[in-house]
Amino acid sequence: MTAGPLLSLGAVLVLAPALPGVATKTKSLLTGRRGAPVLQLYWDLVRLLRKGAVYSTTTSWMFRLAPVAGAVTPLLAAILLPLDGRGAVLQFSGDFVAFAALLALGRFTLILAALDTGSSFEGMGASRDAAFASLVEPALFLCFVVLMLATGRLSLSGMLGAAPAPSLAMVAVSLFFVLLAEASRVPVDDPATHLELTMIHEVAVLDHSGPDLALLLYGAALRMALFAALPVSVLVSRAEWVAPLALAVLVAGMVLVAVAVGIIESSMARLRLSRVPQFLVAASVLASLGVILQLLT
Amino acid sequence: MERLADLVLLLVLLTSFLILGTTRLTTCIRAVAVQGGLLGVLPLVLEPQWSAHTLGLATGTILVKAIVLPWFLTWAIREAAVRREVEPRLGYIASLILGVVAVAVASAVATRLPVPGTHPVLLLATSLSCVIMGLLVLATRAKALIQVVGYLMLENGIYVFGLTSVDRVPFLVEIGVLLDVFVGVFIMGIVVFHINREFDSLDSARLTELKD
Numbered sequence: 193m194t195a196g197p198l199l200s201l202g203a204v205l206v207l208a209p210a211l212p213g214v215a216t217k218t219k220s221l222l223t224g225r226r227g228a229p230v231l232q233l234y235w236d237l238v239r240l241l242r243k244g245a246v247y248s249t250t251t252s253w254m255f256r257l258a259p260v261a262g263a264v265t266p267l268l269a270a271i272l273l274p275l276d277g278r279g280a281v282l283q284f285s286g287d288f289v290a291f292a293a294l295l296a297l298g299r300f301t302l303i304l305a306a307l308d309t310g311s312s313f314e315g316m317g318a319s320r321d322a323a324f325a326s327l328v329e330p331a332l333f334l335c336f337v338v339l340m341l342a343t344g345r346l347s348l349s350g351m352l353g354a355a356p357a358p359s360l361a362m363v364a365v366s367l368f369f370v371l372l373a374e375a376s377r378v379p380v381d382d383p384a385t386h387l388e389l390t391m392i393h394e395v396a397v398l399d400h401s402g403p404d405l406a407l408l409l410y411g412a413a414l415r416m417a418l419f420a421a422l423p424v425s426v427l428v429s430r431a432e433w434v435a436p437l438a439l440a441v442l443v444a445g446m447v448l449v450a451v452a453v454g455i456i457e458s459s460m461a462r463l464r465l466s467r468v469p470q471f472l473v474a475a476s477v478l479a480s481l482g483v484i485l486q487l488l489t
Numbered sequence: 490m491e492r493l494a495d496l497v498l499l500l501v502l503l504t505s506f507l508i509l510g511t512t513r514l515t516t517c518i519r520a521v522a523v524q525g526g527l528l529g530v531l532p533l534v535l536e537p538q539w540s541a542h543t544l545g546l547a548t549g550t551i552l553v554k555a556i557v558l559p560w561f562l563t564w565a566i567r568e569a570a571v572r573r574e575v576e577p578r579l580g581y582i583a584s585l586i587l588g589v590v591a592v593a594v595a596s597a598v599a600t601r602l603p604v605p606g607t608h609p610v611l612l613l614a615t616s617l618s619c620v621i622m623g624l625l626v627l628a629t630r631a632k633a634l635i636q637v638v639g640y641l642m643l644e645n646g647i648y649v650f651g652l653t654s655v656d657r658v659p660f661l662v663e664i665g666v667l668l669d670v671f672v673g674v675f676i677m678g679i680v681v682f683h684i685n686r687e688f689d690s691l692d693s694a695r696l697t698e699l700k701d
Contacts, residue, residue: 358495358611467512473582474510480589481502488596488610 196435200276203439205267208417209233209410211450215377218454233413240406248399250310258305259404262411265298270418274349277430277438283349288336291348292329295374295418298411299325306396313388317395320465324380324392327472328373334479335363335370339426341486352425357489362482364423368449369475371423375416377453379463379471390462420449491609493534498615501527501649502592505622505642509584512575517638518562521645525554528645532652535612542660553667554645558674562637565678569685571634576692579629591621604653612653619646631692633681637674644670 213230220227229235247255272287272294274280280287299321306318338359339351354360373380376393388395397408424445430438463471504524508517529551532543565571577584595617602613623643627636648666651658684696 358499361496361499470510470581470585473585474506477506477510477585477589481506481592484589484593484596485499485611488600488614 196276197274197279197281199435200439200442201270201281203443204270204275204417204421205414207443207446209237209413211416211420211446212375212383212413214447214450215454215457216383218451219458222455222458233409237406237410240401240409241403243402245400245402245404248309251305251308251399254301254308255305255399256404258301259400259407259411261301262298263407263414264411265294265301266411266414266418269294270414272348273418273421274352274425275421275439275442276435277353277425277428277433277442279349280347283347285346287347287349288351292332292336295415296325296329298415302396302408305400309399311399313395314398316389317392317398320392321396324373324468324472327469328370328475331366331370331472331475331479334476334483335366335426338363338479338482338486341483352422353429353431354426355429356427357486359482359485359489360426362478362485364426366475366478366482367419367423367426368452369471369478371416371419371449372453372456373472373475374419375412375453377416378457379460380468382462385462390465416450417446420446423449494531494609495611497527497531497534498609498611498649501531501615501645502618505619506585506588508626508638508642509588509622510581512581514566514571514575514632514634515563517575517635518559518566521562521638521641522555522559524642524645525558526551528648529555531649535608535652545660546663549664549667550648553671554641558641558671561675561678562634565634565682569634569682571632571685575630575635576632577630584625584629587625588618588622591625592618594618595621606653608653612649616646616649616652619643619649621646631694633677633684633693636693637677637681640677641670641674 210230210233213228213232216232217227217230269291271281272283272291274283303318303322306314306321336351339354340346342354342357342359343351345351372378376383381392381394382390383394385391385394388398391398393412397405400408421442424442428441428445430441433441501524504520504527507520511517511520529547532546532550533539536543579587592614596610596614599610599613599617604613620643623639623641623646626639626642628639630636630639651663651666
């Protein structure tokens, strides 16, 4: 194995915390404010890592497991993703199921930890997280189905990098919707809200502190980076390019996706909770349109 | 050129889905306006060499479908002071899923349909799915104004189908159809306006209560 995949993996791991910063900066600039620096999350992580953690007496080992799982599962999922456009660090037939399962596992432990605190707010956030996650997953898998049909390959490294086609545009848009849900951004969730009743992801991590919170924040940023890398890899096939160029294009694409997230965030309000499922079904609808188009051509 | 045509057709499909999924009346009308504009561009990207025929068709379509009719529907909303919600009889999620089924059926039929000439497969699939989704909107939305939008979607589907034989159908026939649609929507708008003034509601289900 060459160093290419490892190098891009390392670059994405290092750059991931900048993505939420780019989205927030875009939102601030568009709404006429100066906004926090793009690298704010790095400082937050450093600050949190130097603090101690506080644990409620009602919590159990589950509560302490969640932050670790929340950071490790996206990391393992990142290993499966062909970030340099050629191949992943680890690839096998059907690894896209492992990719989805790892991310779901991270979410599952977070939900259990939120329930573990015994707080009603966190329980509510956990139940919403679970409900929306179950609606996002069909969209993600339908996207993978389109990619499989387009390339005839069963691993992420093979299926990302198909020749451009109308169906792939649908997949990219659908994956962008999935990103908005998975990274808890507007219109599914609002990362800036401070009202427990309306929060989804934020309320689930409310009781974590210190290094635990740092791990969760980093895991969430990495999750966003992975879902930003997916549509970029679908739209731009980078297999023939030299490694530095492929990596630069990936990073530029991810920054563009983060800017798009910021633009959406500044131009529309969060959807009413009862309307969110409709938005998530729309993602599945786009993906199934992609399937139909792929079968048509 | 084929790529570009595919892109336009995809956008036409997406605007249809937007109409099925949106909760706002004004969004519906904007979406149908965008769809009209895309349909106007369509003959230009389908035919590599532009003739007076295609240019006339494009300008006529854009003028009527993207500017005049949406403006008129917006006027009707404002004058009739309609509530801005769509209020469907069938839920949004069910409508969206039925829309996907419509596209699937249309694609299955489109691949088998013996149409003379060579066209992108997507052209026939888009036209048939627009027709079905227009019928869906007509059947499942209570508001008379949205039913007009459904009628327009239906007509847009037929227009796309007509593009398969753009070199054989005389220009006059197409302009005639365009005029018919224009007059049809105009009359519907006036009728909707009067229904609203008489009965304080645009719910077509209540039309059964009409008496002397």
